[in-house]
Amino acid sequence: MKLVFLGPPGAGKGTQAAVVKEKYSLEHISTGDMLRDHVKRQTALGKEAKAFMDEGKLVPDEVIINMIRSAISGDACSEGFILDGFPRTVPQAEALDVLLEEMGTPLDRVILFEVDDETVVSRLTSRRVCSTCGAIYNIHFDPPPEDGKCRVCGNATIIQRKDDSEEVIRRRLEVYHEQTAPLIEYYASKNLLSRLDGTGPKDAVLALLGRR
């Protein structure tokens, strides 16, 4: 199964992908996580991407497309994958079409997580993440353990992402509406789009996802 999770920042794409990947043995490919890993390791790509990410802007298409090409053509993706945070622009979607055509494996579904802007701001200002393994928490909806150690990897590395300040979140939302929202029509016109109300509690969203 080859899925794209589309939607604004904070819509719950990463939260649901973490569950769905286990259930269906899919590879979870998050371009945000890949970029943060490059930034942490201070690679050339990470150094180039950091300023864009800190400001809530998109990293240039060619950087992202090269990164995705090597990720989805690897053996780990042979059973299928969830693309989370990619594509984010029409040129990225067109590059994905070409890549999948070369691989002879079309997309099965694009799931659009629909969440309003104020819910996004509320969720992201209260999000915490593990900087070691990427596990996602929320101080209101899914609080991290009281001892400060990550439930998944056990490290005391739970932090607030630098781009989760209200100012940067609002810029990311503007970027989403301008550059990523056109993909809704792009995939609807290919009959690949399923809309999903992402505003309910986590389990309710998962139940809706199971019906798509």
Ligand code: AP5
């Ligand atoms: P990225 O890491 O992809 O960020 P994003 O798209 O902004 O998405 P998020 O990770 O913020 O949100 P999410 O939908 O996964 O929500 P989550 O599940 O965490 O990208 C970061 C940056 O990298 C970009 O700004 C850009 O610079 C760059 N980048 C990445 N990909 C790129 C690309 N393709 N092209 C160019 N640049 C790229 O949930 C959010 C919070 O809500 C959590 O606290 C969670 O616990 C909580 N929550 C989740 N679901 C629910 C629920 N149902 N009810 C209540 N709370 C919930």
